[in-house]
Amino acid sequence: MTAPDYGRSFALWRDACPGPWQAYTRHAFVQGLGDGSLPRAAFLNYLQQDYVFLIHFSRAWSLAVVKAGNLAEMQAASATVHALLHLEMPLHVGICEGEGITREALEATEEAPENLAYTRYVLESGYSGDFLDLLAAVAPCVLGYGEIGARLLAEGGETPYRNWIETYGGPEFQQLCRDTGALIDRAIADRLGPAPETLPRWQALAGRFATATRLEAAFWGLGRA
Amino acid sequence: MTAPDYGRSFALWRDACPGPWQAYTRHAFVQGLGDGSLPRAAFLNYLQQDYVFLIHFSRAWSLAVVKAGNLAEMQAASATVHALLHLEMPLHVGICEGEGITREALEATEEAPENLAYTRYVLESGYSGDFLDLLAAVAPCVLGYGEIGARLLAEGGETPYRNWIETYGGPEFQQLCRDTGALIDRAIADRLGPAPETLPRWQALAGRFATATRLEAAFWGLGRA
Amino acid sequence: MTAPDYGRSFALWRDACPGPWQAYTRHAFVQGLGDGSLPRAAFLNYLQQDYVFLIHFSRAWSLAVVKAGNLAEMQAASATVHALLHLEMPLHVGICEGEGITREALEATEEAPENLAYTRYVLESGYSGDFLDLLAAVAPCVLGYGEIGARLLAEGGETPYRNWIETYGGPEFQQLCRDTGALIDRAIADRLGPAPETLPRWQALAGRFATATRLEAAFWGLGRA
């Protein structure tokens, strides 16, 4: 299958760091989700870290509201925050409870270095840069999960991790990915005009995307323990 | 009538700056809302500036999500952002249209210095300080409007600004004020323990509240034009 | 005399807001400095507020170090911070003491609303935007003082405020202005390429400059009391 279309900026940024992108989206952890070979303990460890991740990711999207340039950008980012905090977090807590991880255990999770590295890089990009820097740093997570989910769903492997795949490969998350890609393209056009890739600024954004992708790839590794 | 009860921190901060608090909540603009003597042009000018204000106020509450210390604080602040951006803003745009102020006029509003002063003070308090600094700076707005609304509603003056009074004096906004007061009290207890007013930190927070109150009082003055 | 040359971006931004720029650089306070008609009390009040201003201005330049894109930008901004905190502040305290304003009085200064408005606007521009937003917001202060100082020095009016004029019109501060203008031009070229004024981003920067100029003009007004 061809990769899904999440807009122009994403396609260019991704193609500018093929090594890290491959390392991230074709990581052994990902392949193990798809063919079912991922050990349960690794998945549970991932779920637990993902709880902490979602908190910081919600903070990052809230920072996007603060740094937005107009009401439409604010509303788009705010809708994501609301969905993360009031829908996805309770859902995640429920899934973890189903796996025997209590809310208390989730809240007591010691954040793994790989988790710290990615989330703080994203937040610091947002604080130190502007709205575009923040979007370039969150993009590998949202759009990478979308690309992975779509691929694994199409592959249709026999796996106990079907739920995970259907969540990220399913129509609702795919629509979120297209919306996020469109938000990025429009935000760039509204600031950098019709030929952003000719500007030095573009390289900086592509660099943020590449670094965030490297850190996302490392994130899978925390499922080792 | 006695002032409504929005929690302990608010009561102490307010009582520590009686002059500015009086200047803010008993401003001629406020009295004119209550007895109907406020000129229409001043009210319309206020409405238009308030549109810009709501944008920056939503940004401030989003920053509160970023700076929150736990999930409950994040969810409380996020619910306020969502209500501001997806309910109050459309409502405000509708009211303005009813008054003949188009959306285009709203978006083209030149932000008054008094508006800039208050909103940027709040945001900068949040960026440079922590969650408590941010709450101390937003408190005079939320809780002051609640106190003014409750008083004007109880006074029951004959006025064309009844809608405004019923919005801020009504049960929904009064509940938001009690919730915000409780959020503040709990956030302080969770950080500074059971006797926060004995700490130097308390003076800094009371100082933020007093400065923000001074700037809120000046905000009414922008209705002059 | 023609205005001094502090680089291309400054010239374009200034020319894009002729009204506010005139209101700022030809303010009655400025004219009074030049011809000696400014009341002593207004000057002393200005000096005292300026102490608080310098603290927040130092913070703004420190934020520029944090948000810089490379070592050269960091070193340029850091040199300004160092000069402000370790040279200009002690000098300012000395001048105030010579005027009978003690250090205790300086530290107890209640910050005027116009002071809060400008400094928090600058800091919030830096926090919410990027390095360029911050530079566009500090530019009217540094470069406006340079332009005013150069003009008043050339006019050579009979005035008790000769020291002030020689400070800002003198070679050291004029060099700082040329360096700051060059820092801005280079930072813009390094991010937005050779034709930045064709990009939407340029309008946002010019807008920051114009708003900061309006707030600087209002700052002179605080000498009224």
Add this chain to the structure above:
Amino acid sequence: MTAPDYGRSFALWRDACPGPWQAYTRHAFVQGLGDGSLPRAAFLNYLQQDYVFLIHFSRAWSLAVVKAGNLAEMQAASATVHALLHLEMPLHVGICEGEGITREALEATEEAPENLAYTRYVLESGYSGDFLDLLAAVAPCVLGYGEIGARLLAEGGETPYRNWIETYGGPEFQQLCRDTGALIDRAIADRLGPAPETLPRWQALAGRFATATRLEAAFWGLGRA
């Protein structure tokens, strides 16, 4: 030898995370510096990463200037920034050149994940928290290097890394450590009063210190490559 005295807060925070502190200050890399067993390649890799580290560490101390609560705190933090950018950075570049690592190579360094993790954690602590959060996050670096340097100097091992040891164990850096420890103690007293360790806030600060210590320990590991 007993550990050097860098103040009360540091001693309490360190003693509250004995495992991570041991892992950091007794890391194999550290022992290898002391007895000369550290491979040259690992040291050179560390030096190169340290160049990038120093940039972000300078940014963190600049953020401390922005978030300081008074002029004395600003001047203390600013002096550190100035020393880092105008003295230590040129020195570091010189040392690297002596080792055959050109300035171009330094500037082209790809930042290691462990480097990203620690520096962005520190910066994000500062942005999202307040001055104390930032100090708690930088403390393990400054004071840990001081403790390591003092111990290795006292041990007097035969090693080619004697210069490194004399830098951090020497009187100038030891004085910086005592000054930094005093800055921390005073900043805490100025905000949290005479018994800060009885407040919930203290646990949050100790937690920041512990997390930063864990990330510092991981930093040594980047010398593996």
